[in-house]
Amino acid sequence: MNKEHEVVIIGGGPAGLSAGIYTARARLSSLLVEKGIIGGLITIAEWVENYPGFPEGISGLDLTELMHQQATKFGLETLTAEVTGIEVDGKRKIVKTSEGDFVAKAVIAAGGSDRVQLNVPGEKEFIGRGVSYCATCDAAFFVDRAVALVGGGDAAITEALHLTKFASKVIVIHRRDELRATRIVQEKAFAEPKIEFLWNSIVEGVEGEGVVERLKLRNVVTKEESTLDVSGVFVSIGFKPNTGCLRDILPLDAAGYIVTNEKMETEVPGILAAGDIRRNSIRQVISAAGDGATAAIYAGKFIGE
Amino acid sequence: MSKPVAVTDNNFDQMVLQAEAPVLVDFWAPWCRPCLMIAPVLDELAGEYDGRLSIVRMDVDQNPKTAAKYSVMSIPTLLIFKQGKPISHMVGFRPKAELKRNLDAALG
Numbered sequence: 001m002n003k004e005h006e007v008v009i010i011g012g013g014p015a016g017l018s019a020g021i022y023t024a025r026a027r028l029s030s031l032l033v034e035k036g037i038i039g040g041l042i043t044i045a046e047w048v049e050n051y052p053g054f055p056e057g058i059s060g061l062d063l064t065e066l067m068h069q070q071a072t073k074f075g076l077e078t079l080t081a082e083v084t085g086i087e088v089d090g091k092r093k094i095v096k097t098s099e100g101d102f103v104a105k106a107v108i109a110a111g112g113s114d115r116v117q118l119n120v121p122g123e124k125e126f127i128g129r130g131v132s133y134c135a136t137c138d139a140a141f142f143v144d145r146a147v148a149l150v151g152g153g154d155a156a157i158t159e160a161l162h163l164t165k166f167a168s169k170v171i172v173i174h175r176r177d178e179l180r181a182t183r184i185v186q187e188k189a190f191a192e193p194k195i196e197f198l199w200n201s202i203v204e205g206v207e208g209e210g211v212v213e214r215l216k217l218r219n220v221v222t223k224e225e226s227t228l229d230v231s232g233v234f235v236s237i238g239f240k241p242n243t244g245c246l247r248d249i250l251p252l253d254a255a256g257y258i259v260t261n262e263k264m265e266t267e268v269p270g271i272l273a274a275g276d277i278r279r280n281s282i283r284q285v286i287s288a289a290g291d292g293a294t295a296a297i298y299a300g301k302f303i304g305e
Numbered sequence: 306m307s308k309p310v311a312v313t314d315n316n317f318d319q320m321v322l323q324a325e326a327p328v329l330v331d332f333w334a335p336w337c338r339p340c341l342m343i344a345p346v347l348d349e350l351a352g353e354y355d356g357r358l359s360i361v362r363m364d365v366d367q368n369p370k371t372a373a374k375y376s377v378m379s380i381p382t383l384l385i386f387k388q389g390k391p392i393s394h395m396v397g398f399r400p401k402a403e404l405k406r407n408l409d410a411a412l413g
Binding site: 036037061128129134137138141232 | 337338339342376377378379380394396397398400401402
């Protein structure tokens with residue numbers, strides 16, 4: 001694989017893929033580096049019904065697969081590797097990865113975000129054995145069982161609804177007394193007999209013998225502790241940006257997101273950012289794709305100067 | 306050229322637990338996208354580690370007993386067995402470099 005490109009794109013979700021379509025079609029030699037699944041977080045969404053152009057909706061997997069095909073058609077190269085850092089050497093950007101270093105004139109950081117964990121005892125130990133961050137991936141392992149889902153936003157409640165197709169009972173644990181999810185989603189959940197709600201509650205521990213058997217809970221209002229017997233717990237409490245390896249080179253806001261102007265430019269000339277990794281992202285496929293195209297265009301202008 | 310062999314609930318004991326060399330078991334299902342993505346990586350590793358350890362695949366839909374016995378509740382789950390015991394437990398898609406680290410550690 002060629003070690004020098006005009007553009008290196010970090011992250012293969014909708015932001016990176018859209019950037020790739022634009023840079024490759026503009027005849028800039030482009031490399032996209034993705035450490036996991038091409039398509040990113042949206043691939044675990046069962047159905048995307050609000051991406052423009054698809055009145056019947058489309059799966060996250062299919063949508064991003066099509067984006068990847070499109071970018072590849074224009075000449076985008078793709079590498080499976082994890083980016084560990086970026087160095088700026090004059091006009092060159094050296095992107096360090098688990099598969100070696102790559103040199104670029106411009107870099108588009110589109111690494112997106114990852115699920116926030118509960119950070120409670122037992123959580124890590126039981127990942128894959130009852131603790132899950134992906135309802136669409138793992139629901140099938142909990143047929144006819146009682147499971148908990150922690151969270152209160154759109155992702156959480158949509159996942160709770162998905163789980164009802166498999167689980168006998170879904171107990172939604174939320175730390176406040178009302179959900180953040182949009183009304184239409186809330187209404188579906190309230191109408192679903194298999195879903196119960198535990199309000200004002202947080203998880204303090206995950207326990208069991210070899211597999212998840214129960215959760216330790218605390219009511220944040222009454223301070224009472226309790227135990228909930230479940231076979232699994234699905235965690236859906238938010239996202240954090242994948243900017244750990246960029247900390248040394250890019251200014252990040254207090255929560256770790258990358259700050260850009262409207263051209264997706266960061267404070268480092270030649271490094272742009274796109275998608276959920278940016279501050280104030282609205283976390284939609286369409287906005288990620290828009291960011292990616294914008295970043296690509298301004299990366300092209302930067303290279304042309 | 307060795308490719309990962311499919312094992313079943315029936316021959317798991319013989320193929321994995323009684324194997325002399327370490328065995329990496331890939332618990333997968335046809336509907337699991339990350340499982341399909343990790344498959345070619347495992348194919349490559351099977352060739353590279355041929356003779357030192359073996360890589361086998363287990364379809365959890367067809368073989369629910371073994372998956373349940375080892376508390377597999379998410380796929381892909383990769384378990385490395387040595388002398389009949391699981392010594393390494395990985396859940397989810399992993400890049401090749403990380404898989405190699407775990408395989409090397411199992412052989413060490």
